[in-house]
Amino acid sequence: MASHRKRLRLNWIDCTVFAVLIAATAYVGYRVDSVLEYQWDWSGIRDYLYRWDEDQQRWVANLLMQGLYTTLRLALWGIALAAIVGVAFGIMRTGRRLFPRMLSRAYVELVRNIPPLVFVFIFYFFISSQVMPLLGVEEFVRDATPGTLAWLEVLFGTPNLIPNVISGVLCLAMLEGAYVTEIVRAGIQSVPKTQVEAGFSVGLSRWQLMQHVILPQAVQRVVPPLAGQFITLVKDSSIVSLISVQELTYLAVETAVSTSRIFEVWIIVAFLYFGVCFSCALLFNRIEKHMAVRGQ
Amino acid sequence: MSPQNGSQDRAKVVVEFEGVNKWFGDFHVLKDINLRVRERDRVVICGPSGSGKSTLIRCINCLEEHQAGRIVVDGHEIGNDLKSVAAVRKEVGMVFQQFNLFPHLTVLQNCMLGPTKVRGLSNSEARDRAMQYLARVRIPEQADKYPGQLSGGQQQRVAIARSLCMQPRIMLFDEPTSALDPEMIKEVLDVMADLAQSGMTMLVVTHEMGFARTIADEMVFMDAGRIVESASPEQFFTHPESDRSRLFLSQILSH
Numbered sequence: 001m002a003s004h005r006k007r008l009r010l011n012w013i014d015c016t017v018f019a020v021l022i023a024a025t026a027y028v029g030y031r032v033d034s035v036l037e038y039q040w041d042w043s044g045i046r047d048y049l050y051r052w053d054e055d056q057q058r059w060v061a062n063l064l065m066q067g068l069y070t071t072l073r074l075a076l077w078g079i080a081l082a083a084i085v086g087v088a089f090g091i092m093r094t095g096r097r098l099f100p101r102m103l104s105r106a107y108v109e110l111v112r113n114i115p116p117l118v119f120v121f122i123f124y125f126f127i128s129s130q131v132m133p134l135l136g137v138e139e140f141v142r143d144a145t146p147g148t149l150a151w152l153e154v155l156f157g158t159p160n161l162i163p164n165v166i167s168g169v170l171c172l173a174m175l176e177g178a179y180v181t182e183i184v185r186a187g188i189q190s191v192p193k194t195q196v197e198a199g200f201s202v203g204l205s206r207w208q209l210m211q212h213v214i215l216p217q218a219v220q221r222v223v224p225p226l227a228g229q230f231i232t233l234v235k236d237s238s239i240v241s242l243i244s245v246q247e248l249t250y251l252a253v254e255t256a257v258s259t260s261r262i263f264e265v266w267i268i269v270a271f272l273y274f275g276v277c278f279s280c281a282l283l284f285n286r287i288e289k290h291m292a293v294r295g296q
Numbered sequence: 297m298s299p300q301n302g303s304q305d306r307a308k309v310v311v312e313f314e315g316v317n318k319w320f321g322d323f324h325v326l327k328d329i330n331l332r333v334r335e336r337d338r339v340v341i342c343g344p345s346g347s348g349k350s351t352l353i354r355c356i357n358c359l360e361e362h363q364a365g366r367i368v369v370d371g372h373e374i375g376n377d378l379k380s381v382a383a384v385r386k387e388v389g390m391v392f393q394q395f396n397l398f399p400h401l402t403v404l405q406n407c408m409l410g411p412t413k414v415r416g417l418s419n420s421e422a423r424d425r426a427m428q429y430l431a432r433v434r435i436p437e438q439a440d441k442y443p444g445q446l447s448g449g450q451q452q453r454v455a456i457a458r459s460l461c462m463q464p465r466i467m468l469f470d471e472p473t474s475a476l477d478p479e480m481i482k483e484v485l486d487v488m489a490d491l492a493q494s495g496m497t498m499l500v501v502t503h504e505m506g507f508a509r510t511i512a513d514e515m516v517f518m519d520a521g522r523i524v525e526s527a528s529p530e531q532f533f534t535h536p537e538s539d540r541s542r543l544f545l546s547q548i549l550s551h
Contacts, residue, residue: 194392194394195396195398197359197390197396198396198397200358200359200385201359201390202389202409202414202459203414203415203462204414205382212409213398217399
């Protein structure tokens, strides 16, 4: 491919599009500047990322960075859990037994046909009233030794917000898990039946076949859509701000309101999300290339 | 299983079909199949396409299920019992027309998967065994490549090695050379002839009549789901009994 790379040449369509873009940007800038009479003020915003702590004599993360860290934790745990949920339901969805197949189908259709917001509100009610007491998270955090607590802080953030973060992770994972399920199902079904026969002919059981033959090939085939879904998960993590999980969007609202630097705050937040998602995209690209090279 | 009424000096029966019938929906693929294969037998099954040859051998390792009759393989009657299916598949190796190697695993890993997961061998035992059989099919140097990097003939030899690594008592070959370029057919047939020489019990579906003639103990001719004729190769190739086999032979040997 590289040897055939076309020389970059602009034709009149490119030039027109470019001109329109510049004009539109200039117009928006003009409106904001003159008509809305918006006073840009970036000076105070840096303190909302990091602030100087007089007591500790060092820079500490302020609201926006704390929010970013929580978002990253949500995303990481969400991806891990959504992957587990997706693989489990994806396998059930392609299985021979009717009941697991129906269960998986019901889950997928339920999530896909309800707006994410509505799902999160309903599911959060269920989690906060039923699941969290069952897991005993609050008791666990309260009784944890300082050593464990230090670990928990690295993994889930500030101890008093841990139940809050876990609720967010569960909501997010159940929401995105349904989409991952569909992707995994497509992957499993794209593996030719001859692979099943080959696996059986060397004596593998159904489970061994799934584990060593079907699933690895299925995952290899669906890395691109899976990557897309995980990036969507990072962005969708902003939904759980509505159930008061104190992640980036939630704290951005607070910051924007309290400073009334609305544009500045949201532009910074947009850049933070963009940075995270774009890094993920680059990372997944590498994984994809790596797997493609190994595969053939 | 002891030989029921065969001659005393012959080996025991390892595959037995008794009045086996199979349907794909309305299509009657196998009609009253009776077949008996003894240890160290080399049976070649031939016949026009769609005659049920592949289906017949696929019934032996339970890739297809039959609807009527009895199939006994290595002392296990094949039925709905999952344990007997597992036991049979351990002892029966199969080589497919399209090789069906695991594309995400290296040649070596392809050969080690069954022995480690099913036979419970350690990694080093399985590796030694895999290298031994890869040497036997004459491609030990390709062990670390992926199937996609090999030619068709090489892939098929890996597929044979993969089956042999399970040290099966019976080997099934389902048109092993039909998907190969002509210049690669010989390397696969040579490996199979070697295997026949070593005393492996083999059931082979093939159109390679020259090969069949040299290695077969018994020729089975099928047409429209029935075994029309089964005879020694000399008998079959020189004096076929039925008109149907005569016609088939004249068509297949004429070019």
